[in-house]
Amino acid sequence: MAERSFHIGAPVAGAALALLAALGATPAGAAPPHTDTTDISGPGTAAASRFVPGPCPRTPEPIEALATARCGVLEVPENRARPGGRTIRLAVAVIPPVSAKPAQDPVVFMSGGPGGETFDDIPFLVSSGLNRDRELIVMAQRGNLYDKPNLACPELDRFYARSVGLPSYAPQTERPMLDAVKQCRDRLTADGTDLSAYNSTENAADFADLRTALRIKQWNVYGHSYGSNLALTYLRLHPQGIRAVALDSAAPAPYVSLPFAWGSAREGLDNLYKACASDPRCKSRYPDLERTLNEQVRKLEAQPLTLNVRPPRGGDPVKVVLDGGALVELLVAKAIPFKDVPAAIDELGRGRPERFARARAAGSEQVAGQTAHGLTQSVVCSEWLPDHSPSDVLKAGREAFPEWPESVQAQAPQLAFQDQMCRIWNVPDRTATQRVATESAVPTLFINGTFDMKTGPSWARKAARTLSHSTTVEVPGIGHWVVPQSPCAQKVLASFLTRPTAPDTGCVAGLRWEPFTITPK
Template sequence: MNQLNFVLAILLCINCFGQTKTTFEPKFKESKKTTHKIKKGQQYTFGYLEVLENRQNPKGGTIKIPVYIFKSRSDNPKPDPVLYTVGGPGYTSMRASQYMAYYRYLDDRDLILFEQRGTQYAKPSLDCPECSEAISLYNHPDFDETKTDSLFQKAARDCKERLEKDGNDLSSYTTNDIAADINDLMSVLEIEEYNLLTMSYSTKIGQVLIRDYPDKIRSIVMDSPLPLEVSFDEESVNNLLETVNKLLADCETDTDCNTAFPNIKSRFIKYLEDKTNNPLEVKVENPENGKLETFYLKGADLINVFSSARTGDVPNIPFEINKILNNDLSSVKQQLQSVFQKPGGGIGTGMRLSVWCAEEYPFNSQEVITTETTKYPSVEGLSPATYDKEVCEIWGVKKVADIENMAIKSDIPVLLISGEYDELTPVKWAESMTKNLSNSFHLIFKGWKHGPTTNWGNPCAMQAANDFFNNPLAEPKPNCMEEIESPAFKTE
């Protein structure tokens, strides 16, 4: 071999073997140490999916994502498992691992529980205790509100600097990255077809999956869907007020409720307006030192009687509002006790900031945000922004492509599930999605709030989801749906 051919051979060899050395292949490794103790009798596999943190950098670092694969209770399970990941962004999916006995999906097929990158049990977990501490300080009655902006901006800056010092690429924690992680998992596990169970924020993950990685998806349930094209922040205050008005209007059309609480809608809105201008003084004992602390509550604070309620609380909401109108502040004081609890660890907050500041904030109109903050006299000052403009600018992650703010179209079977009184992801959002999802069904659960499939007091929505997985081409009609009526409002 002459010298020139020898050099060419070396170069070709480097090109060949270099590809092998620099291409990372995702892998799943089983682990005996789990995130939670699993009840006896439940068969499962636990392990970590290892993927690149930044797929655009094949030589970069990797992250590990915990995954449970729970075996079906059936002796002859169907071949297409359900993959479940929860909402947030920033919440952990792993807590559900303790309650598999209640999940009906396991009656028919395996259930894969998937943690989103950056959340509590992922490695790394993008926690921000600095932000949790800031919220605790802000909620304290002695806090100087003129320092609000600087408090949260400092917390975001401190957390970012710490996480980046540890080597984390904060721009690599987006919905697209999570969708790619799930697609990688299906490939690594050699699963040919699967179903998706998503809720709230994770319905965005589902939408990206059926847009970018549709081949293996058999069907998808979207519980409390958040459409990609919606600007959540721009609408959040209006959605809250619309839902409160609907519930109280329903009370007024109910003979017993209206007799007990006449004109409750107009009285409550007027009360909130009054307290916005003349804050309600509430004294609460600080359990740490026995000192009476004074809170001054405006309409934006007092509407919490609705926004903090869950589905099981819905029948009591008019009753609780009437207590406030009659200056019975016992429930308000009970809620305020949470202010004195020690702050949490800001679990998953960094991941939430990365998602929100890359995907929601860039598409918000700051003019609309400003207008919405002062538009409604009953809750004036309640900002619709999840994170202020300055906080997202400090976080400094890359804006996602414009396609991430556009509606998807698909013929994959989809079941949309809504709670009638869900102010976070209202019924109208799911209704709008049906136009672009040609094989979709939409179920509305009367009297329910956010996340119907996790209503442990009534598993009807979970049953509907499971029926859909068993027959995704037919609208599920479980008998339990006929038994769900408008709430029987508590009147005494």
């Protein structure tokens, strides 16, 4: 769920003025508070949650919206069940609205992952209009890049960069991956980190404390992917002060588990097949799309291709292994634009693997230390994996794609070797408290893409059954994290934030997917 997407300054009025007072912010147009000397050097002794104004994070690439943002850290207990424990610090930015007469209720963003780098999402949020009519509040979930502590695992990132040259699901791939996981866990726990405290219950309590610390009477919540899971947990446990909830690429807690990853992959791929079949040009040029992909998954899993490929950003060619597992992972991750997928599959069947190989090579370019893998593993291992055995994953893989080889069916897409990783990570089972449906009358909007192979639209329809004032929208031809990719979805979200009980969804009816690439025979 790491797709980007897996894994977007005027005066402030009304209730937002209380925010500025709480933040100790300068008036609009004045210099941002980058000269604040607040010490955020590391965790301390646990105390009541509080907001401490401070400088905005210094991101590797400048983020324009942070130049006028009010920033600081939220200090919260690492583990609320252990009074007297240490305090952790979460990076916060309040981005001013564009409108001179903004609404009084801000919108707070919950990012995906779990463990995705939150501040990196700010440009997507701003370009999608999230701060057009109200303040946008962004807080890095516990363990994120600009938090104290930071639960990055560069050991694992370095493995992932090398893994493009390894078979996807082979023992020679599993061993170094598990070694990297153990190295990261040992390092984090040696620093005193309580890995059991990095979960959705604590995450939700952090956001509840943020609203109180910023003296906000009422706000709106927008979460995508894991952030939608967190938003529903937050709504269930801390409903006070929530005006409306928007869920993009919904991953509701009762349904998120390793076996269910196969259902979403099947749903998204089926919708893509149907879209091609309904397009005369695509159907004529690629009449056997599903059969071709099935053949290639089987063929390449039995006899992988090894190629030297130049990564998209340039540099020396890297070794790439293309096998059946790699094809599945690349499709689910949307490593190839949807409009090009039929052409890529057809070319592969004709002995031209270049599109898939280049997409695989891109994995060698990822930057170490950006993702909070510590949060990822703690959430997955305590909330997603328990109560489901490897045989459950295999059974789901067989049901979803019966023609694929067992070695592929046995690994949940984008969660390979997770059972073994969780044995090393060793955090308590939290499924009894987390896999609970949220029941609420708070207005809720679900926005999903029909081609999403990570969180299928059917999850949203199921979750909506217990939310009495919910609206469900499916945007054709879009994958994971819909709003930054769809102007129509942006209009729907803006309408929902203005009128949560009666959003205007009219633009969806006339939508179609982007025309598929048609290559010559």
